[in-house]
Amino acid sequence: MADHYYNAEDLGKFGNIGEYQKDMADKFFSYYGEVFKDGALTAKEKSLIALAVAHAVQCPYCIDAYSSDAYEKGFSEAQMMEAVHVASAIKGGAVLVHGVQMMNKVKKISM
Amino acid sequence: MIKSLKVLQNPLANSSYQLDILEHNSTQKHTSFKEKVADIGMFPLLASGVDIFQVNMGKMCNQVCKHCHVDAGPDRKEIMTQDTMQLCLNVLAKSPIKIVDLTGGAPELNPDFRWFVEQIKALGKHIIVRCNLTIILANKRFHDLPEFFKRHQIEVVSSLPSFTQDRTDKQRGDGVFDDSIKALQMLNAVGYGMADTGLTLNLVYNPAGAFLPPSQDALEKEYKFELMKNYNISFNNLFAITNMPISRYLDYLLTTGNYDNYLEKLIGAFNPAAVKNVMCRNTISVGWDGYLYDCDFNQMLDLKVIPNTSQHIADFDLSLLQNREIILKQHCYGCTAGAGSSCGGAVAE
Numbered sequence: 001m002a003d004h005y006y007n008a009e010d011l012g013k014f015g016n017i018g019e020y021q022k023d024m025a026d027k028f029f030s031y032y033g034e035v036f037k038d039g040a041l042t043a044k045e046k047s048l049i050a051l052a053v054a055h056a057v058q059c060p061y062c063i064d065a066y067s068s069d070a071y072e073k074g075f076s077e078a079q080m081m082e083a084v085h086v087a088s089a090i091k092g093g094a095v096l097v098h099g100v101q102m103m104n105k106v107k108k109i110s111m
Numbered sequence: 112m113i114k115s116l117k118v119l120q121n122p123l124a125n126s127s128y129q130l131d132i133l134e135h136n137s138t139q140k141h142t143s144f145k146e147k148v149a150d151i152g153m154f155p156l157l158a159s160g161v162d163i164f165q166v167n168m169g170k171m172c173n174q175v176c177k178h179c180h181v182d183a184g185p186d187r188k189e190i191m192t193q194d195t196m197q198l199c200l201n202v203l204a205k206s207p208i209k210i211v212d213l214t215g216g217a218p219e220l221n222p223d224f225r226w227f228v229e230q231i232k233a234l235g236k237h238i239i240v241r242c243n244l245t246i247i248l249a250n251k252r253f254h255d256l257p258e259f260f261k262r263h264q265i266e267v268v269s270s271l272p273s274f275t276q277d278r279t280d281k282q283r284g285d286g287v288f289d290d291s292i293k294a295l296q297m298l299n300a301v302g303y304g305m306a307d308t309g310l311t312l313n314l315v316y317n318p319a320g321a322f323l324p325p326s327q328d329a330l331e332k333e334y335k336f337e338l339m340k341n342y343n344i345s346f347n348n349l350f351a352i353t354n355m356p357i358s359r360y361l362d363y364l365l366t367t368g369n370y371d372n373y374l375e376k377l378i379g380a381f382n383p384a385a386v387k388n389v390m391c392r393n394t395i396s397v398g399w400d401g402y403l404y405d406c407d408f409n410q411m412l413d414l415k416v417i418p419n420t421s422q423h424i425a426d427f428d429l430s431l432l433q434n435r436e437i438i439l440k441q442h443c444y445g446c447t448a449g450a451g452s453s454c455g456g457a458v459a460e
Binding site for chain 1: 329
């Protein structure tokens with residue numbers, strides 16, 4: 001057991017989760033593979049969405065994987081950073097929009 | 112201008128040193144390529160024939176690309192003589208080989224390039240020229256190359272690692288993208304890459320960094336769309352080629368700390384289906400000095416073909432070469448990763 005929570009090498013061991021629950025892991029990876037195939041969206045477009053979501057959920061493994069994948073698929077540095085800004089704007093907006101809830105509460109209890 | 116590893120006296124200019132790194136210099140123990148091939152029952156890997164006669168006409172080039180497996184550049188003086196070309200012609204005249212693939216360096220920089228092309232055509236062979244595009248604009252004497260290629264119905268294969276300037280120039284040097292676009296427009300103007308002309312213009316993508324190529328089909332669609340939209344350029348096919356961890360690309364991997372990860376990527380992406388169609392199985396590679404190799408990569412690592420009575424073009428023996436055992440080393444993972452890689456792009460579905 002490492003003395004820290006995240007280890008870059010663990011990304012390569014993702015498939016090992018099947019050791020404890022094979023059926024669910026097989027279903028997940030099969031679904032995962034299907035999701036990222038060319039469909040109504042291209043595999044390339046999906047890679048950029050994944051990059052943005054990876055930042056929003058702040059998953060270091062996903063950021064590692066999709067920074068490589070999006071760059072490999074041909075997105076420029078500027079495009080990738082704009083995708084991160086989209087994630088940031090949504091997360092920031094999600095915080096700020098709750099300010100309305102705060103305002104509602106304050107208005108209700110104040111004179 | 113960046114200098115070649117050889118002129119810089121970098122130890123990686125030595126092929127034995129490169130092979131030693133590939134076999135031993137890793138933080139992890141990697142399965143040998145030979146073992147991988149044995150695991151799928153294909154060792155020893157044998158040639159299936161000699162369909163393509165690839166000639167490296169010299170290491171001189173007007174570009175100094177960061178990934179070049181030849182370590183080519185303006186400072187390289189190794190160049191094929193007309194005597195060696197004549198030995199090639201003697202072999203071609205007597206053999207059923209139909210395709211001659213001319214590479215370098217920039218093959219057009221060889222002073223006997225045009226003579227050689229004309230002699231090969233007189234033998235009725237199909238010629239592929241691996242043209243780096245910028246050579247067409249490098250000097251007035253090369254401006255007529257598109258017409259020359261057309262006159263001899265040559266198939267042109269040209270590197271363009273991206274349809275954007277930044278990635279192309281990062282890999283191939285400042286200004287290469289703009290000149291490449293102009294050269295492609297000149298090739299289109301004489302009919303190359305255009306419908307119903309029979310003049311084939313294929314482009315080559317290779318990654319500008321420490322990663323593997325994406326899907327060749329998806330990339331081809333994107334290249335066609337972007338090059339047409341932005342520059343009104345047409346071409347026939349896009350070949351996605353994996354960078355081989357040798358020479359200047361090996362230097363890049365080592366100096367940027369990407370070597371282990373890249374090798375792991377190549378090994379992790381080993382595709383048994385690609386082994387059957389690797390280009391060494393139907394190609395013979397001729398060096399600038401006439402020595403024979405399984406492929407251009409083995410040539411740069413100085414790994415001459417196994418049949419020791421047929422290691423030079425003067426001793427070319429098709430009966431020995433057409434089913435020879437191929438020399439396999441760790442760099443061969445580069446041709447079997449993912450969809451596979453060859454001078455003609457992906458080799459597996």
